[in-house]
Amino acid sequence: MSKKLRLADRLTGTESNVWVEFGSLAAEYKALNLGQGFPDFFPPNFVTDALHSVASNKENPFLHQYTRSYGHPRLVNALAQIYSKIFNRPIDAQSEILVTVGAYESLFCAHKGFVNPGDEVIIFEPFFDCYEPMVLQAGGIPRFVPLRSTKPAGELTSTADWTFSREELTNQFNEKTKMIIVNNPNNPLGKVFTREELEFIGDLCKKHDVLILADEVYERLVYPGKEYVRIANLPDLWDRTVTIGSAGKTFSVTGWKLGWSVGPSHLIKALCTVHQNSVYTCPTPMQEAAALGFERELSLAEGSEDSYFWQIPRELVPKKEKIMKMLLEIDMVPVEPQAGYFIVADISKTGFKVDPKNSESKDYQFVKWMCRNKKLSAIPNSAFYTSEHKKLAENLVRFCFIKEDSTLDRAANIFHEWRSSLKND
Known part of the structure; x- marks a missing residue:
């Protein structure tokens, strides 16, 4: 029994889960929470209006009942139209798309569907913290390849300066490698992988017959002017890639917990099997409303300024610049992201001293002290x-900046007072 409990502890990490721990700490000290990644403002009106219209629709009672297990027909049809344009190929709504309870469930279904005991899965670091336990739950073995900055620590950098060692990555591939997870754009860095990097990854996958799990939930949050390449669009990679998306990230509705997987039918079938025998189906009203949101985007001309897909990354740029300025005020050196709504900052120049009696790492000690x-x-x-x-x-510490300007102004006041206290010391 004790052995099983130790395994459960390793998989769930409830006692040491970073979200539970620091969410509770922020609440305890009534701190301004720039930790967890969600907006503190209302979603766009067309999205909330869509959900309201679905909820109040008296003519179609079936919108409140079970829908198709693998995805509500209206939603998978809209997603098929969207991704047919993205992948430059006709996407079959019935066999090449699975709708899940958030991107999280898509990740889970992929691991359970593909990874057998003893299979190895390659993960780039830093990584979203569910990747490792999902590999372990499936009986797999995670193998890690860190992204590193090509510039000295403490210098002002962009995530464009962060990359992987081609030798390290190559050495992780072997006959046991089943899958590689490519989170692009990366959370927490906000790095957008270059075409050359993705081609190198893809060539290794073809050489060793390895599947690709493309976690692209931040696909709509790539800043203007940055080329965004999808690994499934590279030559001969579609047939070995499952691409994951998220309504929460796409429409700023993280509480809807609605995601999807797109890929060739022979791969999606494995995810469908797991989904049907666990979750079975997703909430119908949320799927109908998300479909309306996508249909609205499809009705707009390419590059229309009315498009939320066009608006949201441009709205994030001034927020990113604002928080970078704040961080620099107290000698935290930001790593400027290319996408997403997180920013990582280097605290090595702040003068913070670790407590040698505390076994926690410097970044943990710093965030707790700051809170x-x-x-x-x-x-x-x-x-x-x-x-x-x-x-x-x-x-390094991570801040979230997809917040109301008033929230960021509160943060600016904290940093300003912090800077003033440093001058007075």
Whole structure:
């Protein structure tokens, strides 16, 4: 029994879960929470209006009943239209799309559907923290390849300066490798992988017959002017790639918990089998409303300024620039993201001293100190690394900036007072 409990502890991490721990800490100290990744403002009107119209529709009672297990017909048809344009190929709504309870369930179904005991799965670090336990739950073995900055620590950098060692990645591929997870854009860095990087990854996958799990939930949050390449669009990679998306990230409705997987039918079938025998189906009203949102986007001309897909990344740019300025005010050095709504900052120049009696890493100690003393919460970046590589992130913390301007103004006041206190010391 004790052995089983230890395994459960390793898989769930409830006691040490970073979201539970730092969410509770922020609440305890009434700190401004720039840790967890969700907007603090209302979604666009067309999305909330869509949900209201679905909920109040008296003519179609079936919108409140079970729908098709693998995805509500209206939603999968809209997604098929969207992704047919993205992938430059006709996507079959019935066999090449699965709708799930958030992108999280898509990830889970992929691991359960593809990974057998002893299979190895390659993960880039930093990584979204569910990847490792999902590999372990399936009986697989996670193998890690860290992204590193090509510039010295403490220098002002962009995520464009972060890349992987081609030798390290190549050495992780072997006859046991089943799958590689490519989170592009990356959370927490906001790195957008280059075409050359993706081609190198793809060539290794073809050589070793490895599947690709493309976690692209931040696909709509790539900043203007940055080329965004989808790995499934590269030559001969469609047939071995499952691409994952998220309504929460797409329409700023993280509480809807609606995601999807897109890929060739022979791969999607494996995910469908897991989904049908666990979750079975997703909430019908949410799917209908998301479909209306996509249909609205499809009705607009390419590049229309009325498109939310066009608007949201442009709205994030000034927020990103605002938080970068704040961080620099107290000698936190930001790593400028190319996408997404997180920013990682280097704290090595802040003068923060670790408590040698505290076994926690520097970034954990710093965030807890900041929460207690400055009433500002973030996430320690080493939470996104395996134990072997946590030292790479001991000077890094992650902030979320998809917030109301008033929220960011509150943060600016905290940083300004912090800076003033440093001058007075």
